Amino acid sequence: MPPRSNPTIRQRRLGAALRQLREQAGMSASDAAALLGVDRTRISNTEAGRFGISAARVRTLACNYRCPDARLVEALADMAQDHTKGWWEEYRGVLPAFFLDIAELEWHATKLRNALTSHVPGLLQTEDHARAIFEMVIPELPADEVDLRVAQRLRRREVLERENPPVYEAVVHESALRMQFGGRKVARAQLEYLLQVSEHDGISLRVIPFAAGGFPGAGQTILYACGPVPQLDTVQLDTSYGSVFIDSEMQLANYRRLFEKAEACALDEAASRTFIDGIIKEL
Secondary structure, eight states: OOSSOOHHHHHHHHHHHHHHHHHHOOOOOOOHHHHHTTOOHHHHHHTTSSOOOOOOHHHHHHHHHHOHHHHHHHEEEEEEEEOEEHHHHGTTTTOOHHHHHHHHHHHOOOOEEESSSOOGGGGGGOOHHHHHHHTOOOOOOOOHHHHEEEEEEHHHHHHHHHSSSEEEEEEHHHHHHHTTOOOOOHHHHHHHHHHHHTTTTTEEEEEOOOOOOOOOOTOOOOEEEEEESSGGGGGEETTTTEEEEEOOOHHHHHHHHHHHHHHHHHHHHHHHHHHHHHHHHOO
């Protein structure tokens, strides 16, 4: 089987974790290849996510790497043997790969945390709000591309509507709530939808008002997806040219601290709902 040309974020995440275990053990790719009876290229491709690996081989490598964390090893083995294709695969080849990566990351997370300054969380956007955002993309998108992006964004909600959804926590700045994407009517409907979903079990929506002043991470749109073990957490950042995915231990620790500080600046859930209702009444 030829190597994957475009491994998914989950495939890359598994490979990166295996590479980190090998490097921590002080072993070379050639050493690892000898353990499995394959050539060095196979190990390099596996660690880059371009080749799959069986759960049994994950356990073999982890054992020889002297990994003491049984929960991490089993989480990696589960990732290796999960070959199910999610709904997002319907969009492969018709939307940029990072759209699919975000959906995959959300679907497999045990907990999701968002921090946003200028946008409402993608998982909580109405159809009209999402459409207004995509219609502002530069260069301008064709109408059918806008339709695809909107449809894919709305399907991402399934992660919060399924049985046993991940806990979802969002911290949204007042500026994002006051942006009238699509005009006053669309903005009002979006805020009303936020109030509605904020009452759902497992969803926490908190607002950072202008009066709170500055806070860490201002200006960024951050998704922190918790994995089955902390070592498999991933951060996704929005940029003007696509998404950036971060998984180094030091950076993850920094983003966890960032969320703590941002949440310390936010109103509690009840006060946030009251705050959003106040903005609605101003429209």
